[in-house]
Amino acid sequence: MVSSGHPTSSCTEPVETDPRRPKPGSGLYVVATPIGNLGDISERAREVLASADLVLAEDRRMAARLLQHIGVRTTVANYHEHNAARARPDILRRLAEGQVIALTSDAGTPLISDPGYRLVDEALEAGVAVRAVPGPSAVIAALSVSGLPTDRFMFVGFPPPKQAARRSFLAEVAGIAATLVFYESPRRLPDCLRDMAAVLGDRPAAVARELTKLHEEVRRGGLPDLADHYTAAGPPKGEIVIIVGPPAAAETDWAAIDRELADRLTGESLRDAVDAVAAGSGAPRKAVYRRALALKNGDGGA
Structure with missing residues (x-):
């Protein structure tokens, strides 16, 4: 999930890998990065990023900011939806040569609403080792503070931007007996919540924004109440996650x-x-x- 968070902690010392610890084996490393607070970077992520031959990023500027924060000088290359098809052959060649390549997203865990899936799929098809370096995820962070059931949930990504398509999309997932997690742009949030209220009904929900950042906010309530609030207040700022509770169990006649x-x-x-x-x-x-x-x-x- 794209984020433009600012660091809330300082780290300027270069990362030095422990000489007693072997360099990561060759392959593709799917590295989770902070969704806002740069202090959430894991020690293992730091070591992999420092040891990699190449870091792939949706936006080199975002990745450079993170690498500078942790004192890493690894080469960074863009890998996003517009250049992915052109870039993959060279990346796969480098992986076949035994290089260590780290795949990152602008914020959070790669492959969640970003173009990493095809690279992972083709790397596996080519026999390349693919390893996860887990960490922050806006989906999990929002669920954990939503106050809604987490024993069964489904991430459904961004709803379509147009009302007719959005309502059709919501109707398709309305009957799923699980908490639903959506991403949405701040600009479309009021319209989206109104459509959710119309299609999904008065379900409990939460709108999480700016997670892990200075102005983090989680607003909870029924979908109609949330729709009324953001319609009156106007689109908020920051990254948005919408969590909607599962449908109520039908009463047996x-x-x-x-x-x-x-x-x-x-x-x-x-x-x-x-x-x-x-x-x-x-x-x-x-x-x-x-x-x-x-x-x-x-x-x-x-």
């Missing part, structure tokens, strides 16, 4: 289930009736079986 069971039990076996009603209603089979057994024994619904 047990009365309708009992009626269908009673109808089916007049001409079907207990097992067949239970299987058909459980499949059609989505209710737990064991619960349907108990109710069917009670009906068959003349006890009414369970």
Whole structure:
């Protein structure tokens, strides 16, 4: 995720790799970088960036700022959606020669809304070792402070910019039983939240911006309330992550289930009736079986 964060800590001493520690083996290293606070760079990321023969970056200026901050002088080359197809053959050649190449994004973990996927895929296809150097991610950072369920979530990236396409996109993911995580531009945030409220309903949500930076903010509430707030306040500044809670579980209509069971039990076996009603209603089979057994024994619904 692109970021223009400013360092909140200072580090000017050059990185010196531990002579007792071997240089990273040749291959492609997918290196996570800070999403705002440069103090979040990991020690392993520092060592890989210092030892690499080449650092690939979406924006050389952003990468140079980070490398200067940690005292690293590794050569940096642009690798972004506009030059990726042209750049990949040379990168793959260098990897085949045994070089150490670090793939970074402007902020966060590479391949999350950036063009690194094809390079990783082609490197693996060529038999090159690809290693992860994990670290910051705006998706995980936003989820961790959202107050919404995190046991199951889906990252769906940027919604389309036009309303009709955006609403169609939201309708496609509306039924997913998981917390949804979106990226969005500040300029489109009010319109996007209004469409989310219209398509997804009054779900709990959070808007996280400027994560790890000086003006970090997480605003929580229902989608209609958040839409009203940002419509009145206007587009905010900074990088935006929207987190939307999962749809509420539908209530089971047990009365309708009992009626269908009673109808089916007049001409079907207990097992067949239970299987058909459980499949059609989505209710737990064991619960349907108990109710069917009670009906068959003349006890009414369970």
